[in-house]
Amino acid sequence: MAQQLNPIPFIDLESQRKRIGERMESAIMRVVEHGGYIMGPEVRELEQRLAEFTGARFCISCANGTDALGLVLMGWGIQPGDAVFVPAFTFVSTAEVVAWTGATPVFVDVLEGSFNIDPDSLEAAITAAEEQGLRPAAIIPVDLFGQPADYPAVQAIADKHQLQVLADAAQSFGATLHGQRVGTFGDATSTSFFPAKPLGCYGDGGAIFTDDEALAEQLHSLRVHGQGANKYDNVRVGMNGRLDTMQAAVLLEKLDIFPEEITARQRIAERYNERLHHVARVPELIAGATSVWAQYTLRVSDRASVQTACKAAGVPTAVYYPIALSQQTGYRDFPCVPGGTPVSDQLASVVVSLPMHPYLDEATQDRIVAAVVG
Numbered sequence: 001m002a003q004q005l006n007p008i009p010f011i012d013l014e015s016q017r018k019r020i021g022e023r024m025e026s027a028i029m030r031v032v033e034h035g036g037y038i039m040g041p042e043v044r045e046l047e048q049r050l051a052e053f054t055g056a057r058f059c060i061s062c063a064n065g066t067d068a069l070g071l072v073l074m075g076w077g078i079q080p081g082d083a084v085f086v087p088a089f090t091f092v093s094t095a096e097v098v099a100w101t102g103a104t105p106v107f108v109d110v111l112e113g114s115f116n117i118d119p120d121s122l123e124a125a126i127t128a129a130e131e132q133g134l135r136p137a138a139i140i141p142v143d144l145f146g147q148p149a150d151y152p153a154v155q156a157i158a159d160k161h162q163l164q165v166l167a168d169a170a171q172s173f174g175a176t177l178h179g180q181r182v183g184t185f186g187d188a189t190s191t192s193f194f195p196a197k198p199l200g201c202y203g204d205g206g207a208i209f210t211d212d213e214a215l216a217e218q219l220h221s222l223r224v225h226g227q228g229a230n231k232y233d234n235v236r237v238g239m240n241g242r243l244d245t246m247q248a249a250v251l252l253e254k255l256d257i258f259p260e261e262i263t264a265r266q267r268i269a270e271r272y273n274e275r276l277h278h279v280a281r282v283p284e285l286i287a288g289a290t291s292v293w294a295q296y297t298l299r300v301s302d303r304a305s306v307q308t309a310c311k312a313a314g315v316p317t318a319v320y321y322p323i324a325l326s327q328q329t330g331y332r333d334f335p336c337v338p339g340g341t342p343v344s345d346q347l348a349s350v351v352v353s354l355p356m357h358p359y360l361d362e363a364t365q366d367r368i369v370a371a372v373v374g
C-alpha cells in the first residue's frame with residue numbers, strides 16, 4: 001500500500017501551515033513592513049488576547065518558557081538559602097531556573113497516575129528542607145504532557161507553609177481544571193510557545209500570567225534589563241527577555257484556531273485510549289481536568305520492543321523523559337525528598353509517547369495503533 005510508505009511525523013506543523021499559512025505570511029509581512037520588530041503593536045495585542053483567553057488579569061510575554069519561569073523567580077527575589085520544590089519527572093528548565101537564582105531546587109516525587117507532583121511527597125520534602133536549614137520559598141508544579149497538576153491540593157500545602165506557587169504550564173496552555181483555565185492557578189503561571197508545544201510560534205516564545213499587579217509591573221521591567229522610567233534607567237538587575245514582534249504576529253493567527261485544535265487533540269487522545277487501553281496503560285486524567293495533550297504517553301512493560309516495532313512500521317516514538325531530572329548529571333547533587341523519587345525513576349523506564357497533533361487523521365492513527373498493538 002502506497003500509504004504505508006509515507007513517513008509519519010511525530011508532530012506535524014506542516015498541515016497547520018497549509019491551513020493558515022497565507023494569513024500567517026501576511027501577518028509576518030505586516031511586521032516586516034511596519035518595522036517595529038521589538039515590542040511592536042502585535043506584542044501588546046497578543047498579551048491582551050492571551051490574558052482574555054486564560055482569564056488572568058495580566059499577561060507578560062517573554063522570550064521563551066525557561067525565561068518565563070526565571071523571570072518570576074527573579075521577581076519574587078528567590079535567593080541563596082531558599083528551597084524551591086520541583087517535581088523530579090519534568091523537563092530540565094523547571095529546576096534549571098531555580099539554580100540560576102542561587103536557591104536550591106528540591107526534588108519531589110510525582111503521582112504514578114497523572115505524572116504530576118505528589119502532594120504527600122511535597123509535604124515530606126518541605127519538612128526535610130526545613131530540617132536541613134533551607135527556607136522553603138516556592139513550589140513549581142508542572143502540568144506534564146498537558147494536564148494540570150492538582151492545584152487545589154498544592155495550594156493547600158502552599159497556604160499552610162506560606163509558599164509561592166509558580167505553575168509551569170509550558171505543556172498545558174489551554175487546559176482546564178474544574179472549568180478554570182490554566183494561567184489562573186497559583187500566584188503566577190509560565191508557558192512556552194516553542195514550536196512543538198500545543199500553542200507554538202515559529203521560533204522561541206513564552207509568557208507569564210498573574211493576577212498580582214505588583215509582580216506584573218516588576219516583570220515588565222525585568223524583561224527589559226530592569227528598566228525604570230525608560231530603557232536607560234536601570235532600577236534592578238534584569239535581562240533581555242522580550243518576545244519578538246514577529247512571533248507575536250504568528251501567535252495571534254494561531255490563537256484564532258487554537259480552541260478548535262484543542263478539541264481535535266482531545267478527540268484523537270480519546271481514540272488512542274479506546275484502541276490501546278487493552279495493550280498498555282493509557283494516560284489518566286485527574287477528576288475535573290482536561291488536557292491539551294502536548295504528549296500522548298503510554299506506559300508499557302517492554303518499551304524497547306514497542307519502539308522497535310513502531311520504527312519498523314515507520315511510526316516515530318519518543319521518550320519523555322528517559323532519566324528523572326533528579327538523576328541527571330547536572331542535577332543529582334541537589335537535594336531530594338527523603339526516600340528519593342522512586343515513581344519518577346520507574347516512569348523514566350516505562351513511558352513512551354506516540355505522535356500527537358491536531359491534524360492526525362484516522363487512517364494514520366490506525367497505522368500507529370496497529371504498530372503498537374503488534
Ligand SMILES: *Cc1c(COP(=O)(O)O)cnc(C)c1O
Pocket residue numbers: 064065066067090091093094142168170171191192193194204205206
Ligand atoms: C518546554 C518546557 C519548558 C521550557 O520552555 P522553552 O520555551 O523551551 O524554554 C519548561 N518547562 C516544561 C515542562 C517544558 O516542557
